[in-house]
Amino acid sequence: MAVTFTDLYTEAGLKSLEAYLSGKTYISGDQLTKDDIKVYAAVSEKPGSSFPNVGRWYDSVSSHLAKSFPGKAVGVSVSNQAAPAAAAPAAAPKAAAEDDDDLDLFGDETEDDKKAAEEIQAAKKTTTKKKESGKSSVLLDVKPWDDETDMKKLEEAVRSIEMEGLFWGASKLVAVGYGIKKLQIMLTIVDDLVSVDTLIEERLTVPPCDEWIQSCDIVAFNKI
Structure with missing residues (x-):
């Protein structure tokens, strides 16, 4: 069953996510899924040290996305300041090319992968707008x-x-x-x-x- 979280741009929302991630690597357990992508899109930026579980999870998802979509910045602009983009990994030797299949988060549907990346950017922009609206x-x-x-x-x-x-x-x-x-x-x-x-x-x-x-x-x- 899909897990949902709300108001992740507020301290209360982050506290609920922090508690949920206690003892977990990802939202649904030990593997990255679409649930992680959706929740990641709702978190405007990596939280501070008060949320260690969320910070560790955020870094892990950022790293996977950077590997899955090389050349695309995962960071977004918040309050007119660009959040640091996750660094794209160095080019792997041809001999390791077969290992790239392990980084495919959602199977062989390449178009779905691209759409997921676009949804992340769109969701983060919407979240930022909500925060700035007075x-x-x-x-x-x-x-x-x-x-x-x-x-x-x-x-x-x-x-x-x-x-x-x-x-x-x-x-x-x-x-x-x-x-x-x-x-x-x-x-x-x-x-x-x-x-x-x-x-x-x-x-x-x-x-x-x-x-x-x-x-x-x-x-x-x-x-x-």
């Missing part, structure tokens, strides 16, 4: 057209906007003067998914929302 907290002023604007419908129009990475929070009405009130509302955004300027210009101040909303201003913008 959030921001925004305080927004939403102004009505006049004192006759239905502020309840105005707020409903604002909250009706749904986008991936957008989360509406608490709100209150603040007096502006001459009987006019503005809506002050909190929102949280995932920086890689939502632009506040785009939200205002393309969603809040265009039909149908512009029936109630005259303009919007960013009062505060803080990284979380």
Whole structure:
């Protein structure tokens, strides 16, 4: 049965892998399998000395991959710094060519081997992106057209906007003067998914929302 691990870019995830690898050479025992490749792809870089079992396993998988895919860097770029690639082995004498068959991890399916190597790179890039994606907290002023604007419908129009990475929070009405009130509302955004300027210009101040909303201003913008 396949073994799965999650959040291997976090300390908690690495602790679960560290415990699992205690007394084991590889994920499924004493031989390298596809399970090792999948888990290896989810570990963004070799962990520190706090995880000796994971570090030993990581080095072993890196070495096997370097031998199986000579000339291909196994390391990846994390936080704009390149992690060291596993060194490709020196060219073996022709007499040892027959031993190369022992390095075939998944049988004779060469295309599958290439695909596995590509999946490693793609998975590591995805993991890195997840680590780098941040959030921001925004305080927004939403102004009505006049004192006759239905502020309840105005707020409903604002909250009706749904986008991936957008989360509406608490709100209150603040007096502006001459009987006019503005809506002050909190929102949280995932920086890689939502632009506040785009939200205002393309969603809040265009039909149908512009029936109630005259303009919007960013009062505060803080990284979380």
